[in-house]
Amino acid sequence: MTQAWRMVARSHGGPEVIEREEFDPGIPGEKDVLIEQDAIGLNFIDTYYRTGLYPAPLPTVLGSESAGRIAAIGSGVAGLAVGDKVGCVSGLGAYATHRMVPADSIVKIPDAVSMEDAAAMMLKGMTACYLAEDSVALRAGQVALVHAAAGGVGSVLVPWLRDKGMIVIAHCGTAEKAALVEADHSLHEPFDKLSAKVRDLTGGHGVDVVYDGVGKDSWRASLASLKRRGLMVSYGNASGAVPPVSLLDLSDGGSLYVTRPKLFDYIATPDELGHSAERLFNRMTRGVVKATIGQRFALADVAEAHRAMESRATRGSTVLLP
Numbered sequence: 001m002t003q004a005w006r007m008v009a010r011s012h013g014g015p016e017v018i019e020r021e022e023f024d025p026g027i028p029g030e031k032d033v034l035i036e037q038d039a040i041g042l043n044f045i046d047t048y049y050r051t052g053l054y055p056a057p058l059p060t061v062l063g064s065e066s067a068g069r070i071a072a073i074g075s076g077v078a079g080l081a082v083g084d085k086v087g088c089v090s091g092l093g094a095y096a097t098h099r100m101v102p103a104d105s106i107v108k109i110p111d112a113v114s115m116e117d118a119a120a121m122m123l124k125g126m127t128a129c130y131l132a133e134d135s136v137a138l139r140a141g142q143v144a145l146v147h148a149a150a151g152g153v154g155s156v157l158v159p160w161l162r163d164k165g166m167i168v169i170a171h172c173g174t175a176e177k178a179a180l181v182e183a184d185h186s187l188h189e190p191f192d193k194l195s196a197k198v199r200d201l202t203g204g205h206g207v208d209v210v211y212d213g214v215g216k217d218s219w220r221a222s223l224a225s226l227k228r229r230g231l232m233v234s235y236g237n238a239s240g241a242v243p244p245v246s247l248l249d250l251s252d253g254g255s256l257y258v259t260r261p262k263l264f265d266y267i268a269t270p271d272e273l274g275h276s277a278e279r280l281f282n283r284m285t286r287g288v289v290k291a292t293i294g295q296r297f298a299l300a301d302v303a304e305a306h307r308a309m310e311s312r313a314t315r316g317s318t319v320l321l322p
Contacts (some may be wrong), residue, residue, distance in 0.1 A: 002097070003097075004022065004023055004024065004025050004096065004098040005020055005021065005096070005097055006020070006021060006023055006061050006093075006096035007019065007020055007061065007095040007096070007299060007300070007302050008020075008021050008059045008060070008061055008095075009049075009058070009059060009060050009061075009062055010058060010059040011058060012051055012052035012058070014050075014051075015050070015302075015303035015304070015306035015307050015310075016303060017050065018062065018095075018302055018303050018306070020300055023096075025096075025098040025099070025100050027072065028074040028077075028100060029074050030074045030075050030076035030077075031074050031076050031077060031102055031103050031104070032074045032077070032101065032102055032103060033070050033072070033073050033074065033077060033080060033086070033100075033101060033102075034070070034071045034072040034073075034099070034100050035066070035068040035069065035070060035071065035086060035098065035099045035100075035106070036068050036069055036070075036097070036098055037067070037068035037094075037096065037097055037098065037099055037322055038067055038069070038115040038119075038321075039066065039067050039068070039115045039116045039118070039120070039319050039321060040063055040065065040066045040067075040094050040319065040321075040322070041063070041064075041065030041066065041094070041119040041120055041121075041122065041123055041124070041317065041318075041319060041320075042063075042297075042302070042305050042306075042309060042318040042320055043063075043064070043123050043124065043152065044152070044213075044236065044238055044309060045123075045236075046062045046063055046064075046306070047306060047309070047310060048237065049062055049092065050062055050306065053241070056092060060092055061092055061094070061095050061096055062092060062094070062302075063092065063093065063094030063095040063096075063320075064088075064089050064090065064091060064092060064093075065087075065089045065094055065119060065122050065123040066087065066088055066094040066119055067085075067086070067087040067088075067109060067115045067116075067118040067119040067122070068085075068099070068115065069082075069083055069084065069085055069086070070082050070083060070084045070086055071098065074103065080103060080106075080108075084108060085108065085111070086106045086107065086108055086109060087106065087107050087109050087118045087119070087122050087277075088101050088105055088106045088107075089122045089123045089126060089263075089267070090102075090105035090106075090264075090267075090273075095299060095302055095320070096299075096322075097299075097322040104270040104273075105270075105273070107274060107277040109281070110285065112284075112285050113281055113285065114291075116291070116293060116296075116319050117284070117291035118291075119319055120291040120292075120293050120316075120317035120318075120319050121156065121280065121284065121289070121317065122277070123263065124153045124155075124156050124317065125156050125280040125283075125284070125289060126263055126266075126276045126277065127153050127156075127157075127235070127263050128157040128160050128280075129160070129266075129276050129279050129280055130261065130263060130266035130267075130276065131157055131211055131261075132157060132160045132161055132164060133279065134266055135233055135259060135266075136231055136233065136259075138161075138164060138166060138208075139165075140164060140165025140166065141165060141166075142166055142167070142208040142209070143166070143167045143168075143169065143202055143207040143208050143209075144161050144166050144167070144168050144169070144207060144208065144209045144210070144211060145169045145171060145207045145209070145210045145211070145225050146158050146161070146168060146169070146170050146171065146183075146210075146211045147171050147210070147211065147213060147214045147218050147222070148171075148172065148173075148213050148238065149170030149171055149172050149177075149178075149181045149183065149186070150170075150172045150177035150178070150180050150181050150316070151213070151238075151316075152316065152317050152318075153213055153235075153236070154170070154181075154211075154213070155181070155292055155316050155317075156289045157211060158170055158181060158182070158183050159288055159289050159290075160283065160288065160289055162182075162183070162184075163288045167184045168183040168184050168185075169183065169184065169185045169187065169198060169201060169207060170183035170186045170187065171187045171188070171189070171194060172186070172187070172188050173188065174188055175188045177315070180315070191217060191218055191220070192221070194221040194224075194225065195221050195224035195225045198225040199225070202227070205227045206225055206227035206228075206230060206254075207225055207226060207227060207230060208226075208227060208230055208231070209226075209230060209231045209232075209233060210222040210223075210225055210226060210230070210232050210233065211233050211235065212232065212233065212234050212235070212236070213235050213236030213237075213238055214236065214237075214238050215236060215237035215238055215240055215242050216237070216239045216240035216242055216243065217239035217240070219234075219242050219243075222234075223249060223253050223256060224253070226253060226254065226256055227254065228254035228255060229254060229255050229256070229257070230254070230256055230257070231256070231257045231258070231259065232256060232257065232258040232259070233259055233261065234258065234259070234260050235260070235261055235262070245258070291317060292315075292316035293316060293317050293318070293319050294314055294315035294316035294318065295308070295314055295315070295318050295319075296319050296320075296321055297318065297319075297320055297321070298320070298321055299320045299321060299322045302320055305318055305320060
């Protein structure tokens, strides 16, 4: 086995807190597998752990999404073998050449899906899966507003919803990004003008559901874009955490609903994880959703990748290569 190394954050702060170190990944326990990694997915949630917005013990190896082949296997693991092509989105520890994980936290990757595509898509794709399939019951013909539609999750969620027969209003921060999105309507209005445009497009009614991974900056515009008894799905904080919410705002907005879900509550068991992966890989192999890899960085340059992502300079998915 080649020398293992990883990128470690020893304190909370900016991208500069991430540094490289060599390590010994050890021997798998009875129910564990050791993965030699080929590709690692970069996600905005990684910055939340880096800054301390989401708690994690220090020092910590960031990243949750990776793909590779099994290099060693525990004696009690069934249904997997050395050399199997697998992916993992569970917990932290992905920013490394080798990763030890429980066997029930990985999924097999189909031959038709490449390592880079899997690493670029699993977390974002499974997030899109629970948003579109599990967080709310949707019917063909309903209308959804998707923020950050050219970003990692948005670029998967928009075609997934359209495949379900939804009418999708996509919103991006710039005209350039909006032009990249294939939706029923692709907008780039500033947030203070967005709800008026959305209501104009919907005959004054508003949308059935808003998918909002932006957070603080988009919160008011999202609520104002909903129809009576519409649902706000707030699943991210790209612009910062949403400030304290008054329930009267929901009442005044038309008896609105709000949910703040997270992926790991939807893939909490091996069966749920497997079902989510199956639905994602099905749509990838059918061409419904695609791994749009906008940029690749060497794993050793992950700090630069964080800076690019936080400055909104990235498009689609970003992959780190060990």
